[in-house]
Amino acid sequence: MRAEIVAVGTELLLGQNVDTNSGWIAQRLAESGIDCTHQVRVGDNVDRIADTLRIALSRADAAILTGGLGPTQDDLTREAIAKVAGVQLERDPDVMADIEAIFARRSRHMTESNRRQADVPVGATVIAQRLGTAPGLICPVGDQVVYALPGVPEEMKEMVVRAVLPDLRARSGETAVIASRVLRTWGLGESGLAELVAPRVDALEGGPPGAPTIAFLASGMEGIKVRVTVKTPDAASATAALDREEAALRELIGEGVFGTDEETMEQVVGELLTDRGLRLGLAESFTGGLIAARIVGVPGASRWFTGSVVAYDASVKRHILGVPDGPVVSAQAAVAMADGACRALGTDVALSTTGVAGPDPEEGLAPGTCFAGIALPGRTTEAVTLRLLGNRLQIREIATITALDTLRRRLLKLG
């Protein structure tokens, strides 16, 4: 089974939006044992989209289109598919009703152009829209198939997982289960991590064909991911094999593993706090709300998070957090900020950050010099020093995760 990906949109051709959709879809296809040999980007031109689609179907069993399903005149994916399939577009009353309902909920005026999003090639199956207004489409073309998906990543991803992959796997007759699990790590370099894991990698490569495979994915602010992939006859044996590999890898990597799959650092910290019946407060200087923003992204965070004092100006550090006179980018200031956060926010655990995001030095300290303060019940509040590399945004983001990771490791020791 082979699928080709076609990204539609002049803005992609011009690099004004970077096309991350195609790579994401290709990864999901690979995990499902479906080959992808070509990816094409084409502009908003109905004939070029149609020709590109014909070429895709000449070398693949299926084509997955993203983009061009919007309401405007230059959204032409629907028309192009109808051309290639040799069918008409029909306005689908159910889709129409869905779109009308969405506009009603948003109490927004619905224009004629929005109605175009209800046009469906005859014979196509609709993938109901759950996040946006544009539905996806499954369009048979002879014994081949064309999928049309919105270009908005969240909408596209949800439809790929819910509708496209199951449909493709059913068509491919693939029965083996290919499953992966990702171990999320933080605080280890790629080469250091590779050395820790080397024994297991060697054992597997020396092992029987079809043995699990291990891959490293450096994923920026998501840390370095260690992905284990297994191919087994059924789901139960896949889970068992993944459990075995996870145990072996955790043995080798230890505390460096903070979670699995989609688990985030902030979720893990929240679970550790909840297990211990503790609530967290923050005092953020140069991270400027990034830590709080991540935490509030966790549903149910209100059970373990009260708030953050974003003390960007020194006066706020002094008045609300009670930081004494003297340098505000220092271990002492980080400690005072953490203690002040506990008082101001009424918590027994606090995490604080102060540092130099750059581009210029502050208080004689180079960009990337940061301090994280940690207040825990029954412990003396302490600060750790971080020396980070990168531009302003990178330094703030790395400091955000590293501060949370430091708190995670302290909470583990707290028992």
Place this chain on the structure above:
Amino acid sequence: MRAEIVAVGTELLLGQNVDTNSGWIAQRLAESGIDCTHQVRVGDNVDRIADTLRIALSRADAAILTGGLGPTQDDLTREAIAKVAGVQLERDPDVMADIEAIFARRSRHMTESNRRQADVPVGATVIAQRLGTAPGLICPVGDQVVYALPGVPEEMKEMVVRAVLPDLRARSGETAVIASRVLRTWGLGESGLAELVAPRVDALEGGPPGAPTIAFLASGMEGIKVRVTVKTPDAASATAALDREEAALRELIGEGVFGTDEETMEQVVGELLTDRGLRLGLAESFTGGLIAARIVGVPGASRWFTGSVVAYDASVKRHILGVPDGPVVSAQAAVAMADGACRALGTDVALSTTGVAGPDPEEGLAPGTCFAGIALPGRTTEAVTLRLLGNRLQIREIATITALDTLRRRLLKLG
């Protein structure tokens, strides 16, 4: 003159490296008045690369390949071009000497595979390597041309500017300048925006050939971009034409335009505050630090931003911000939070947010119901009600930009 871009490399297909080269080249082509209608990614397979190249030359005058020029066995771009051109590969003694010199300078051992990088299709012109070891190639195929460039962005870009664009422009005889400007908008739906701008679009489409073109780019949290593109004899007339179109579009869209090109909402708010000598404080509930995090991302924000009280827990709203008893997700609470932020953070301007991010209702209000409070000097503090759609993260992010946009519009009225 039309050129097609082909990115070679299985790692691009799998999204392990995101292909940013193609978009960058496409922008340079556009600036040189050369059309680019397709971009293709193909894996490391000589026959697939050759077929992809043939298709490219069937619909374009030139093909620009990136990647596959390295020393390893899966670097097959040279072989594929030779196949399509119907010529042999010859080892070029000058290139060979260059490569040997590079290895000598790096005092690195040179393997036989490194010598493959000196193989050149008969009849091709070499683009000397200045940064890496792989030379670029200009390969005539009949009256068409194929350019082969390294996949390493820095090496590729240097060769495009130095050799490819001059060669393409010479072949095309193109002298026109193509330039674009993006108007950034917020608060208008794509279709609503299209209707506002329709008169101008119609006028231009009815106009002479070569008239400016207008395109809409829905860009999620960056709002909807309106891109104007002009093609003129020289840079000066391009700027004049863009200025004319910007003025015409601002006339139609009005306050909905918050900036141009790379300007962000938070930068614009910062400029408005700085111009008026005002400093901003925040009180964030369900946006949980997202507004502060964006603001601190603006270099020099310390001149106009003091901090944020992220009051996630009601107790923090009451104790630090002085929100009276009663519902905390309400217009009254938003007003009290804004006034409290001015007091706690010592500012004369404050922006507050309180709302329901979901997934569950709060205080009987549906997810997406939000209130933004705005305190301005000499004005009564007021709150606006927002009804937003999306998942938890989307609601918080849309609320973040919409709150900043509301402040922007109020500051404009402040004069």
